[in-house]
Amino acid sequence: MTLTQQIITVALCAIATMATRFIPFLLFTPDKPTPKYIQYLGRALPSAIFGMLVIYCLKDVSLFSGSRGAPEAIAIAVVVLLHLWRRNMLLSIAGGTVCYMVLVQTIF
Amino acid sequence: MESKKLKALKCAFPKTVPIFAGFWFLGISYGIMMRTQGFSFLYPTLMAITIFGGSLEFVAASMLLGAFAPLQTLLVSFMIQARHLFYGIAMLEKYKGTGWKKPYLIYAMCDESFSINCSTEIPPGVDKGWFMFFVSLLNQIYWVSGAMIGGLLGSLVKFDTEGLSFVMTAMFVVIFLDSFLKEKQHISSFIGIGASVICLLIFGSESFMIPTMVCITVLLTLSRRQIEKREGDET
Structure with missing residues (x-):
């Protein structure tokens, strides 16, 4: 690839990304009332998206080979238990991450 | 005015600490990966600023190494990034009334900034616009600086951080759990x-x-x- 082609390639990646981020705001501008259906989706989507992002992070975990997702399952359990216990976001995240690092570096 | 910004920054910073860990780890790895593929540190830095979307940046590296295919690049990028369409719909209300910060908030709406801005109940007395602005800005600073450092260091560094990227998974689990309990x-x-x-x-x-x-x-x-x-x- 020439430098120009590289610049175009990176620009296209950026344009596509910005399109996905800006399109909803360009379609539903504040000066017109947002359709009720879209308002509903706006309220109902966040919890579905958070669930989707958890799975997205785990997408490359193989359940049928290697450690079969065991370190991930254990570390997530630690995160959940720590969070139910103390409700401290930083503690839960740090605890789960340290647990995961110990697991993958030593046991698995 | 000054104290309003400071207050929002003080409220925003702790929320971004896990992202700092995750973004530096992933950003530095990304910079190192680009450098070992033969790109100058300017590539990961500029791509981190302009694209600002981790998963696509890794894919873009392989696009740059392949043949020039503009249409395919555009389509693949759009498909990888399509989840942001959801974020926009979910943030239509929250980003309302944020004035000049709104275009920046939308531009910088990566998975992590979206999740924090969407799930945080901003305490009374803290300016919503400035809070979301600082969350987005801090996250972007972490990512861009990480990518630049990785690009500069190349493979000089070897650190035993295997598993550190789990910090992102842990954060999304916590955000999901918080929203689930609420x-x-x-x-x-x-x-x-x-x-x-x-x-x-x-x-x-x-x-x-x-x-x-x-x-x-x-x-x-x-x-x-x-x-x-x-x-x-x-x-």
């Missing part, structure tokens, strides 16, 4: 997890996101009456 009904949460798992099993990790988004939209549309009834919405 909500009046769990239909939407179950739809999010269920649709993603089923589509991942059917379509595989490379191409399950678009089908997942379609499934979530369809299922949320079908259960609208039930969700609104349980939420007690007037609409």
Whole structure:
């Protein structure tokens, strides 16, 4: 690839990304009332998206080979238990991450 | 005026600490990867600024090494990034009235900034616009500086950080759990997890996101009456 082609390639990646981020705001501008259906989706989507992002992070975990997702399952359990216990976001995240690092570096 | 910004910054910074850890780890790895593929540190730095979306930046590296294919680049990028369409719909209300910060907030709306801005209940007395601005800005600074440092260091550094990227997974688990504990009904949460798992099993990790988004939209549309009834919405 020439430098120009590289610049175009990176620009296209950026344009596509910005399109996905800006399109909803360009379609539903504040000066017109947002359709009720879209308002509903706006309220109902966040919890579905958070669930989707958890799975997205785990997408490359193989359940049928290697450690079969065991370190991930254990570390997530630690995160959940720590969070139910103390409700401290930083503690839960740090605890789960340290647990995961110990697991993958030593046991698995 | 000054104290308003400072207050928002003080409130925003702790929320971004896990992202700092995750973004430096991933950003530095990304910079190192680009450098070992033969790119100058300017590439990861400029790509981190302009694209600002981790997963696509890794894919873009392989695009740059392949043949020039503009249409394919555009389509693949759009498909990888399509989940941001959801973020926009979810943030239509929250980003309202943020003035000049709004275009920046939308431009910088990566997975992590979206999740923090969408899930945080901003304490009274803290300016919403400035809070979300600082969350987005800090996250972007972490990512860009990480990518630049990685690009400069190349493979000089070797550190035993295997597993550190789990910090992102842990953060999304906490955000999901917080929202799950707070909500009046769990239909939407179950739809999010269920649709993603089923589509991942059917379509595989490379191409399950678009089908997942379609499934979530369809299922949320079908259960609208039930969700609104349980939420007690007037609409």
